[in-house]
Amino acid sequence: MTTNPPRRQFTRLRRQLTDGERRQYARMASLHLVKLQQRLPPRARIGLYYDGFGELPTQPLLDWCQRSGYRAYLPVVGSLGRDNKGDDDKRLRFVPIYHSKLINVPTYIHRLGMPQNRHRHLLWATELDVIICPLVAVDKQGNRMGMGGGFYDTTLGRSYRSGAKKPLKIGWCYDFQVVEQLARQPWDVPLDGLITPSGLMWFKPTHIDESELKTSSADTVDTYLHTLGNDDAREMLYYSQEQNFDSDELSSVINEARLNELLAQSDEFLSSLNGEIGDFDEGDNNSEK
Numbered sequence: 001m002t003t004n005p006p007r008r009q010f011t012r013l014r015r016q017l018t019d020g021e022r023r024q025y026a027r028m029a030s031l032h033l034v035k036l037q038q039r040l041p042p043r044a045r046i047g048l049y050y051d052g053f054g055e056l057p058t059q060p061l062l063d064w065c066q067r068s069g070y071r072a073y074l075p076v077v078g079s080l081g082r083d084n085k086g087d088d089d090k091r092l093r094f095v096p097i098y099h100s101k102l103i104n105v106p107t108y109i110h111r112l113g114m115p116q117n118r119h120r121h122l123l124w125a126t127e128l129d130v131i132i133c134p135l136v137a138v139d140k141q142g143n144r145m146g147m148g149g150g151f152y153d154t155t156l157g158r159s160y161r162s163g164a165k166k167p168l169k170i171g172w173c174y175d176f177q178v179v180e181q182l183a184r185q186p187w188d189v190p191l192d193g194l195i196t197p198s199g200l201m202w203f204k205p206t207h208i209d210e211s212e213l214k215t216s217s218a219d220t221v222d223t224y225l226h227t228l229g230n231d232d233a234r235e236m237l238y239y240s241q242e243q244n245f246d247s248d249e250l251s252s253v254i255n256e257a258r259l260n261e262l263l264a265q266s267d268e269f270l271s272s273l274n275g276e277i278g279d280f281d282e283g284d285n286n287s288e289k
C-alpha cells in the first residue's frame with residue numbers, strides 16, 4: 001500500500017520559485033502543445049484554470065488557444081450552490097474567457113484562495129474537448145493528487161466511468177511534481193496525458209470492463225472502483241516515442257541562452273500570425289470588475 005507524500009512537500013517547492021522561473025518553465029512546457037494539437041478538433045473547447053498557489057502559469061495555454069482558434073474556459077466552484085453542510089457543490093462548471101490576458105479577466109478571490117471569474121454562460125465539463133487539470137503531484141500512471149477538494153474527480157467521475165473519451169484530461173505542472181507512484185483512491189480520475197517543461201507524455205487508458213460497468217450504479221461506483229483500482233487493472237505508462245526531449249535535448253533546452261533562442265523563434269513565428277488573431281479584449285463588454 002503506497003502512502004502519499006504530503007501535499008505541502010510540493011506546494012512549498014512551487015512557492016519557492018520566482019515569478020520569472022515560473023514563466024520560463026511555463027513557456028518551455030508550452031513548446032509541447034503542438035503535439036496535443038494533433039488530437040484536437042478545430043475550434044476545440046479547452047478548460048484551463050487560473051493559476052495560483054505557485055502553480056505552473058497557464059497564460060501560455062491561453063496564448064496557444066487564441067492563436068490556434070480554440071475556445072478557452074475557466075472553472076467555477078460553487079455555481080451549483082452548497083450542500084446542507086455549507087460546502088460548495090463539487091461539480092465545476094466552466095466560464096468562457098473573453099480576454100487575451102488572464103490578468104485582465106475580472107475575478108474575485110474565492111474563499112479557497114484562487115481567483116475566480118463570476119458566472120456568465122456556464123458549460124458542463126462534458127461540453128469541453130480538453131480539461132487542463134491543476135495538480136499537486138502526479139505519478140507515472142497518470143494518477144493525480146490535487147489540492148484535496150475533490151473538485152476535478154467529482155466533475156469528471158461520471159463521464160470517465162461511462163467510458164467517455166471527452167473531455168481529454170491533461171495535467172500541466174513542473175517536473176518535480178511527477179513521482180513514481182501515488183496511492184489511487186476509488187474516486188480518482190486518472191489523467192490521459194501530462195505536459196511538463198521537459199515533455200508531453202500520454203498514459204495508457206484504464207480498461208473498464210463493460211460487464212462490470214453494467215452492474216454498477218451511482219451507489220455502487222465506489223465498490224466497483226475498489227475492484228478496478230488494483231494495480232493489475234492499470235497498465236504501465238508509455239512514453240510515446242517522439243513526445244519527449246531526450247536528456248541531451250533537455251539539457252540544451254534548459255540552457256538559458258538556447259531556451260531564449262527557441263522562444264525568440266517561436267515569438268517571431270507567432271507574431272507573424274498575430275494579424276489573424278482577433279483581440280478578445282476589444283470585444284469585451286464585461287462590467288464585473
Ligand SMILES: Nc1nc2c(c(=O)[nH]1)N(C=O)[C@@H](CNc1ccc(C(=O)N[C@@H](CCC(=O)O)C(=O)O)cc1)CN2
Nearest residue numbers: 049050051052053075112113114134146147149151152
Ligand atoms: N488554480 C487552481 N484553481 C482551482 C483548483 C486548483 O487546484 N488550482 N482546483 C482544484 O480542484 C479547484 C479549487 N480547489 C481547491 C481546493 C482546496 C484549496 C485549499 O486547500 N486552499 C487552502 C490554501 C492552500 C494554499 O494556499 O496553498 C485554504 O483554503 O486554506 C484550494 C483550492 C478549482 N480551481
Ligand SMILES: Nc1ncnc2c1ncn2[C@@H]1O[C@H](COP(=O)(O)OP(=O)(O)OP(=O)(O)O)[C@@H](O)[C@H]1O
Nearest residue numbers: 144145146147148149150151152153154157185187
Ligand atoms: N467521487 C467522489 N465520491 C466521494 N467522495 C469524493 C469523490 N471525489 C472526492 N471525494 C472526497 O473529496 C475528498 C478530496 O478528494 P481528493 O483528495 O482525491 O481530491 P483532489 O483530487 O486532491 O482534489 P481536486 O480534484 O479538487 O484537485 C476526499 O476526501 C473524498 O472524501
